[in-house]
Amino acid sequence: xxxxxxxxxxxxxxxxxxxxxxxxxxxxxxxxxxxxxxxxxxxxxxxxxxxxxxxxxxxxxxxxxxxxxxxxxxxxxxxxxxxxxxxxxxxxxxxxxxxxxxxxxxxxxxxxxxxxxxxxxxxxxxxxxxxxxxxxxxxxxxxxxxxxxxxxxxxxxxxxxxxxxxxxxxxxxxxxxxxxxxxxxxxxxxxxxxxxxxxxxxxxxxxxxxxxxxxxxxxxxxxxxxxxxxxxxxxxxxxxxxxxxxxxxxxxxxxxxxxxxxxxxxxxxxxxxxxxxxxxxxxxxxxxxxxxxxxxxxxxxxxxxxxxxxxxxxxxxxxxxxxxxxxxxxxxxxxxxxxxxxxxxxxxxxxxxxxxxxxxxxxxxxxxxxxxxxxxxxxxxxxxxxxxxxxxxxxxxxxxxxxxxxxxxxxxxxxxxxxxxxxxxxxxxxxxxxxxxxxxxxxxxxxxxxxxxxxxxxxxxxxxxxxxxxxxxxxxxxxxxxxxxxxxxxxxxxxxxxxxxxxxxxxxxxxxxxxxxxxxxxxxxxxxxxxxxxxxxxxxxxxxxxxxxxxxxxxxxxxxxxxxxxxxxxxxxxxxxxxx
Numbered sequence: 001x002x003x004x005x006x007x008x009x010x011x012x013x014x015x016x017x018x019x020x021x022x023x024x025x026x027x028x029x030x031x032x033x034x035x036x037x038x039x040x041x042x043x044x045x046x047x048x049x050x051x052x053x054x055x056x057x058x059x060x061x062x063x064x065x066x067x068x069x070x071x072x073x074x075x076x077x078x079x080x081x082x083x084x085x086x087x088x089x090x091x092x093x094x095x096x097x098x099x100x101x102x103x104x105x106x107x108x109x110x111x112x113x114x115x116x117x118x119x120x121x122x123x124x125x126x127x128x129x130x131x132x133x134x135x136x137x138x139x140x141x142x143x144x145x146x147x148x149x150x151x152x153x154x155x156x157x158x159x160x161x162x163x164x165x166x167x168x169x170x171x172x173x174x175x176x177x178x179x180x181x182x183x184x185x186x187x188x189x190x191x192x193x194x195x196x197x198x199x200x201x202x203x204x205x206x207x208x209x210x211x212x213x214x215x216x217x218x219x220x221x222x223x224x225x226x227x228x229x230x231x232x233x234x235x236x237x238x239x240x241x242x243x244x245x246x247x248x249x250x251x252x253x254x255x256x257x258x259x260x261x262x263x264x265x266x267x268x269x270x271x272x273x274x275x276x277x278x279x280x281x282x283x284x285x286x287x288x289x290x291x292x293x294x295x296x297x298x299x300x301x302x303x304x305x306x307x308x309x310x311x312x313x314x315x316x317x318x319x320x321x322x323x324x325x326x327x328x329x330x331x332x333x334x335x336x337x338x339x340x341x342x343x344x345x346x347x348x349x350x351x352x353x354x355x356x357x358x359x360x361x362x363x364x365x366x367x368x369x370x371x372x373x374x375x376x377x378x379x380x381x382x383x384x385x386x387x388x389x390x391x392x393x394x395x396x397x398x399x400x401x402x403x404x405x406x407x408x409x410x411x412x413x414x415x416x417x418x419x420x421x422x423x424x425x426x427x428x429x430x431x432x433x434x435x436x437x438x439x440x441x442x443x444x445x446x447x448x449x450x451x452x453x454x455x456x457x458x459x460x461x462x463x464x465x466x467x468x469x470x471x472x473x474x475x476x477x478x479x480x481x482x483x484x485x486x487x488x489x490x491x492x493x494x495x496x497x498x499x500x501x502x503x504x505x506x507x508x509x510x511x512x513x514x515x516x517x518x519x520x521x522x523x524x525x526x527x528x529x530x531x532x533x534x535x536x537x538x539x540x541x542x543x544x545x546x547x548x549x550x551x552x553x554x555x556x557x558x559x560x561x562x563x564x565x566x567x568x569x570x571x572x573x574x575x576x577x578x579x580x
Contacts, residue, residue, distance in 0.1 A: 024070040024453070025080050025475040029056030029091075030462045032439040032455055034368055035215035035233065035274030037377065038094040039150060040441035042103075043451045047074040049443070050103050050125055051453050051477065052093040055084055059470040067093040067107050068475070071126035077477070078126070085130050086118050092215075096151040096159075098190060099123055106135075106161065108145045115142040117163060119191055133191065137183065138198045141165045141175040144183070146215045148229070152222035152246075157190040160227055160247050163198075164214050177206025182217060182231065186247045196248075201241065203252035209236050216274040221444035222246075223280040230288050232256065232272035234295050234369060240278070240286055240315075255288060255313050257322035260297075268296045270307070270327035273369045277378040279444065281386075287314045287416060289344070289388055291374035292327050292337075305364040308372035310345025310390055311337065314416050316501055318576045321561070335530060336561060341574050344419050345410060347372050347392045359398045365405070365436075365461030373408075377442040379450055385486065386412040387450055389440050394424070397433060402460035407437040407478075411486050417499075417573055423485050425478070436460050440478075450480040497521075499566045499573040502552065506578035513550040513564060517543050521568040525550050528563040528574070535562065543568060554579060 032054055041051040048071065055068030066084020070077055084090070090107040098104035102123040109116055116136035122128045136142040143166035152158045166172025167180035175181045182204055186196040216233035227247040232238030238256040243249060259269050273291035280286055292309040296302055309329025313319070320326045325334030329343055337343040347356045364372060373392040380386050391405040398404060407425040412418060426432045440454040456474045459467045500514040515523060523541040526534050535557065541550060552564060557579045565574045 021476055021478050022077055023080075023456075023474045024051065024077050024477050025053060025055065025068045027053060027055045027057065027068060027455075027473050027475070028059045028470045029054055029062050029065055030438075030455065030457060030467075030470070030473050033092065033215045034146070035213065036218040036276050037375065037439055037441040038092060038148060039219065039221075039444070040093070040095055041443045041451060041453050042095055042097055043443040043445045043447070044097065044125070048072055048125065049451060049477070050095055050097075051475075052095045052105055053453065053455070053475050054091040054093065054107075055081065056091075063089060065110070066090050067105055067120070069105070072477070073126060085120055087132060088114060088118065090118055092146050094147050094149040096149055097125070097156040098151060099157060100155045101125060104149070104151060104159070104191075105130075106147045106149045108147060108163075109143075115144075117144050117147055121191070135161075135185075135191075137163070137165055138175065141173060141181075143170075143172050145170065148217060148219045150219050150221055150227075152227075153188070157188070158246075159185075159187040159191055160219065160222065161185045161187075162217060162219055162229055164212065167211060167214070170214075174211070176200060178209065179211035180214065182212050184247075201250050201252070203239070204231075204241070212236055213274055216272075216276065218277050220278045220280050220286065223284050226280055226284045228278055228280060228286050230255075230276050230278040230286075232276045232290055233274040234258075234260070234271040234293070234301070238272045238276065238288075238290060240288065242286060244284075253315070254319060256320040256327065259322040259324050267324060268294050269324040270294045270329075272311075272327070273371045273374055275370060275374045275376050277376045279378045279380045279386075281380045281384055281415060282382055285315050285415075287378060287380060287386060288312070289376045289378045289390075291371045291376055291390075292329050293369045293371040294328075295369065301369075303369055305370075306372060308346050308392075309337065309343055310373050310376060310388065312342050312344045312388075312416060317342070318505070318561070318578060331532075336576075338532065338563060338574065340419050341563070341576075345373050345376075345388060345390055345392070345408070347394065348408070348422055348424070350394065350396045356395050358393065358395060358403050359401060361401045362393070362398070362403050363461070363466045364393055365402060365466060367462070367465035375405075375439055377440050377452065379442050379444065379446055381446050381482075384415045385482075386416050387442075387446075387482075387485070389442055389450075389452060391437055391440065399434065399460065402466060404434070404436040404460050405438055407440060407454060409480070409485055413486060420486065425480075432456070434458065446482070448482060450482065452478050452480070454478060497568050497571045497573075499575065501575055502564065502577045506580040508554065508580050510551055510553050511577065513552065513566065515543060515548045515550060515566055515568070517545055517548065517568065520544055523548065523550065524567045525552070526565045526567075527552065527557070528565060530561060530563075532563075552577070
């Protein structure tokens with residue numbers, strides 16, 4: 001019997017987007033990240049592009065493992081690299097611009113008697129030799145793993161770095177009470193010195209956590225004086241760390257409060273799967289996307305790999321609670337996920353029969369906690385549009401045993417308020433229908449296109465999960481025209497129809513919602529519970545041009561989380577509110 005998973009929504013439209021883009025490199029080493037993707041690609045203002053990945057061709061030991069690098073000069077890509085750029089075995093590179101016209105790569109060392117991170121930089125991107133330097137962790141914990149790096153400042157000489165102290169499972173020791181600490185460092189002179197080095201911020205120390213999970217964090221491209229990174233996995237809360245003083249101090253916002261420390265060992269709870277991404281919009285507001293899974297602990301971690309959902313949050317939204325079902329993407333009691341509001345991605349019904357059907361032997365691949373839809377990426381542009389990319393185990397694409405992960409995208413034209421159609425890339429390309437797309441990494445900077453790289457694999461999963469052999473995997477550069485994925489979408493919310501967050505929130509007696517209209521319109525207001533059911537009668541208002549105040553009375557509402565939906569003609573906006 002085939003494994004069947006019900007669709008979350010049936011009203012989506014799947015549109016194939018075809019793009020013939022070049023293969024830029026290869027690797028047999030296929031574990032590109034354990035959770036979130038590194039910053040692997042950068043698009044320069046002059047149209048050139050630099051990109052990296054973990055390259056390794058000498059399996060099984062991979063003594064040659066290191067950074068695969070390629071460069072686009074504005075016309076053509078360089079030939080495929082035949083060796084790593086480092087002089088030692090390493091992996092998990094993060095890439096950024098450096099200086100007036102240079103580039104910078106950081107990767108972690110791996111192997112006996114090696115500690116720390118290797119920085120490689122050169123002053124002219126795309127050409128010349130690399131200058132290599134070593135960066136180590138604190139005394140006694142010199143080994144650092146899985147770095148994330150961005151650069152900023154006038155000539156990109158300011159480096160912002162997150163690294164992971166080696167936990168016991170990787171041969172390290174706890175640092176300051178954390179078995180795997182997240183350490184932050186900053187340099188304002190291109191790494192010649194570090195004014196902040198291997199720092200643990202308040203809220204990320206042993207008074208809050210026992211340790212972190214490797215690769216389960218992401219850092220945003222800086223915006224003016226704002227630096228932000230997000231952390232999230234089954235081991236910890238999902239939280240945002242944001243600085244408005246250029247990375248000197250950070251403020252913590254818990255986006256999802258992990259309930260694991262308050263539940264019984266065998267209880268199932270829905271959680272972040274370790275794949276997270278963050279981006280800052282034109283105003284400096286942080287937007288976050290994340291994969292969702294469920295787990296329980298009973299002498300070891302167990303989970304249902306068929307869980308499916310991509311979540312979304314921004315700084316204008318209420319945070320999620322510690323309810324064990326708060327992140328349940330299928331709804332039900334306690335779920336705080338609302339389709340097209342904070343649940344914005346899931347596997348699609350390709351055949352249109354109302355269900356998503358997988359191979360009877362499908363294992364969903366990978367030896368970690370990736371959900372059916374995961375490996376998220378997030379891009380914001382100067383028009384406040386948001387583009388998400390993710391991979392999803394996709395029906396009808398399989399090798400007879402396992403279904404392939406395929407590359408999907410969705411966009412919002414109004415800063416995350418509403419979301420458009422789903423797009424499936426290479427859906428009709430007969431040369432790729434038996435390929436898996438995994439570990440996408442998007443350039444933070446976009447122009448008329450969104451630029452990304454992804455690994456193409458001929459077998460689902462990675463080696464031993466469930467692949468039985470190493471295969472030659474290719475890295476593909478993909479250029480996505482924004483017109484193709486937003487130009488034909490219906491605009492759900494017209495300019496001038498703006499709905500505010502209710503204030504005060506939470507409230508005990510009443511609260512106000514402001515609606516700004518560019519033209520007069522009839523307004524309706526509905527209150528919904530967490531299941532999306534109406535609570536009380538619909539209220540009607542005669543909306544005038546400009547601001548309109550809609551009052552919500554508590555009436556018979558019990559304390560808890562609700563949603564209010566405001567509609568003006570065919571336009572609709574839904575937001576969360578809390579009654580205390």
